[in-house]
Amino acid sequence: MTEEALLARDVRKVYRSRKGLGVEALRGVSLSIRRGERVALLGRNGAGKTTFLRIASTLLIPTSGRIHAFGFDVVDEPERVRPLIAVVPQEGKPFFHLTPREQVYCYLRARGFARDTARARTEEALAKMGLEEVGDRLSVTLSGGQRQRAMVATVMATEAPLMFLDEPTIGLDPFARRAVWDMLRELTQKGSTVLLTTHYLDEAEALSERLYIVEEGRVLFEGTAENAKRQIGGTLRVSIEDGGHQRNLFQAFGQLVEEGNALYVITGPERIHEIMDVALRNRLSATVGPVTLEEAFLTIVGRSIDAE
Numbered sequence: 133m134t135e136e137a138l139l140a141r142d143v144r145k146v147y148r149s150r151k152g153l154g155v156e157a158l159r160g161v162s163l164s165i166r167r168g169e170r171v172a173l174l175g176r177n178g179a180g181k182t183t184f185l186r187i188a189s190t191l192l193i194p195t196s197g198r199i200h201a202f203g204f205d206v207v208d209e210p211e212r213v214r215p216l217i218a219v220v221p222q223e224g225k226p227f228f229h230l231t232p233r234e235q236v237y238c239y240l241r242a243r244g245f246a247r248d249t250a251r252a253r254t255e256e257a258l259a260k261m262g263l264e265e266v267g268d269r270l271s272v273t274l275s276g277g278q279r280q281r282a283m284v285a286t287v288m289a290t291e292a293p294l295m296f297l298d299e300p301t302i303g304l305d306p307f308a309r310r311a312v313w314d315m316l317r318e319l320t321q322k323g324s325t326v327l328l329t330t331h332y333l334d335e336a337e338a339l340s341e342r343l344y345i346v347e348e349g350r351v352l353f354e355g356t357a358e359n360a361k362r363q364i365g366g367t368l369r370v371s372i373e374d375g376g377h378q379r380n381l382f383q384a385f386g387q388l389v390e391e392g393n394a395l396y397v398i399t400g401p402e403r404i405h406e407i408m409d410v411a412l413r414n415r416l417s418a419t420v421g422p423v424t425l426e427e428a429f430l431t432i433v434g435r436s437i438d439a440e
């Protein structure tokens with residue numbers, strides 16, 4: 133098996149419709165993920181994340197380009213790839229006539245695990261996702277978040293070498309989200325590789341070692357969350373209340389972002405003193421905090437939208 137868990141080269145996908153108007157969902161995506169890595173795929177709605185995950189997980193054929201999972205071509209050798217991967221699909225539906233316990237167990241058995249292993253892994257996954265109390269209730273009677281927990285438990289219990297998770301924590305409460313993060317960290321420590329999508333950028337930052345931002349079917353950024361923040365010109369943000377009308381005072385100190393009446397200056401630690409000084413002299417209240425990945429995302433994707 134190769135060094136890379138996943139290697140994608142120039143993947144393109146055009147969805148053809150009956151009227152002949154195609155949708156170019158992917159316009160040449162290349163990426164590579166090392167074994168044991170946790171990588172997040174970020175992007176606005178419609179950017180192409182789910183399309184990429186579906187192609188990489190053998191569910192959809194690309195228009196052109198190649199993807200290899202552990203050296204196997206996902207288009208030519210799907211039967212070699214499938215035992216090595218597991219998928220939490222976006223808007224996956226549980227089997228309503230099964231209980232979470234039955235669902236996890238049956239899935240593991242279908243993937244070829246022995247009874248004892250399947251039973252032990254089922255109990256472990258239900259416990260980790262906090263599903264013990266509802267483990268024997270039909271899925272149809274569960275809350276939305278409980279169903280999502282059951283989906284995640286089912287897939288994580290496989291401990292597959294490569295996992296694709298399309299918005300796995302959607303609808304989960306903050307405790308359950310953290311349980312998912314813990315499980316994913318544990319799985320990668322054991323050697324699994326994880327590619328996930330999420331719109332929660334705090335999650336992407338807490339969980340992924342590296343991220344890709346896609347926009348309109350192209351990779352716009354690749355690197356760590358730290359790299360992304362540095363790209364926008366600073367790691368600190370000074371928030372100036374009612375600073376919106378005083379842009380000229382702060383123009384020289386870094387990138388300015390206006391939001392309502394507030395003005396944000398994205399800057400480095402060396403300029404903080406001067407900025408606070410100017411704010412004080414002009415009787416403006418200012419606070420300093422770290423730049424978030426969300427701000428970096430908004431800036432990087434925003435620039436690309438403006439450039440069009």
Ligand SMILES: Nc1ncnc2c1ncn2[C@@H]1O[C@H](COP(=O)(O)OP(=O)(O)OP(=O)(O)O)[C@@H](O)[C@H]1O
Pocket residue numbers: 147148155156157175176177178179180181182183184222
């Ligand atoms: N079956 C399909 N037929 C035609 N167009 C499609 C199909 N599936 C997706 N698309 C289009 O392809 C583009 C990419 O969709 P995709 O589902 O990959 O986006 P996404 O990044 O997962 O978005 P989201 O964050 O909303 O889940 C969108 O413009 C979408 O409308």
Ligand SMILES: [Mg+2]
Pocket residue numbers: 181182183222298
């Ligand atoms: Mg999607």
